Each structure stands twice: as C-alpha cells, then as structure tokens.
Amino acid sequence: MANRRPVIAGNWKMFKTVNEAEDYAVRFLEEVKEVTELDIILCAPFTALHPLKNELEESVVHLGAQNMSWADQGAYTGEISAQMLLDVACTYVILGHSERRELFGETDQEIAKKVQKALAAGLKPILCVGENLNVREEGKAAERVKGQVSLALSSLSAEELNPIVIAYEPIWAIGTGKTASSKDAQEMCAAIRTTLTGLMGPAAENVPILYGGSVKAENIAELLNEPDVDGALVGGASLDPLSFAKLVQNAAAVVARVEGI
C-alpha cells in the first residue's frame, strides 16, 4: 500500500437470500459506519442488489456485482447488463473471477469485452487475474498473470483505464485456507503494476491492486504492509458481517498507522 486509497471488497459468491443480505447489511454497517480510511465494497448476488441499494444508501459501503454481460440489451437470456447494475446503484463489478473462467468457460476475449462495456457505462471493473498451481510450479505465474492483464486491457486508452481495479487471486489460494505469502503477493502485484505502466504510463501508480485468496482478519495487516498490495478481495471471510467488519477495522488500523492519523 503506497499513497493509494486502499480497497476491501467482499465477494459473497452464490450465498445469501434477500432477507439474509438485508440482515447482514444492518449488522455490518453498525460496525463499519465510522471507517473512512479505505473503500469498502460488497459484491452481492444479483437478487440482493436492489434490497442492498436501499440498505446501503448514503453509507460508507459501496455496492458491486459479480459479473455482467458484454451486451447492452437484447435477446441474451439469463444475462444482466451494465445499465441494470447502474440502475440498482452498483459502482463496481467483478469481472473475470477464476470461478467464471474455470467453471463457466469465460475467455480472456470475453472478459476484455466486459471490461470495455463496464468502463464505457461508468462502472469500475474489479478485474481478477491469477495462476493455477501447475503454472506456479512451472515458474510461469508472473507470465500468465501479465498476459491476462494485457489481454483484458490492451485495447483501452490510459484515460479509459483510470477507474480500473485489479485483483490478483492465485487460484490455489481461493477458498483453500492457503494464503500466498505477503512476499509472493507483493512480487505478483508489482509485476501487474509494471504491465499496467506499459499500458497506461504513470497513471498505473494510481490503480488499486488487491490480493485475494483466503484473506482473513488475522492476515490483512501483513498483506497491506507490502508496497504494491492496496487491499483485498475477500470471499469466505466476507460472509459473516462481524468477521468481515473486523477485517475492515484491522485494515483501517494499518492505514491510520501509516498515515499517522
């Protein structure tokens, strides 16, 4: 974390009904309402977005979705458009999560189209990249991840890319309890920043790069101490409002210490 504003984003994946989401929002907001040191995002399932819009209005918590279509509208059964997300007050959208790539066959080309559409519509994409265990063991993790970033972003100008957020999520660390060491996370986030510099010049210094993969309240501080790790994308540990609030508070304490607040 350098001079960039840190981001802590929760990814609920396919969990929580409307009632559960509303109950979560009330309990979570009570705990984090005073947190101003970083951006907090909840990325909820589509059905919970509208109720959350009402719960989170004028709060410190931003709303995000977990996927969207590259199309504007039309005969695309089962898809959700950028305009529909804006309509329920989403400001962020996760794109290219490894579960979408691996389980639903999303390609780098489709992800690039989605990133372009989100940016054009005024949504901030949280672009997920990350290598699997085989690629890491072959020593090709940085190459794979840099390739994913380039394929998703290279058709966009530096100005268009300004709102982008990147999440480095090694697949072997997602939901497994295995976290990349803070040194490995730093190395990969720095490699991503170098690629971004090639695409957008000095503006790459302003892009938040998050780490994701079994982040918890107990390990967020160590990760945030790394210069190129600007926050976290959190799956499992975002499902309980009190544990996620604790993680956010621990992150805010690191920011406050660094800034000497």
Ligand code: PEP
């Ligand atoms: C994720 O789903 O993006 C993720 C990082 O999950 P977890 O925190 O459970 O590893």
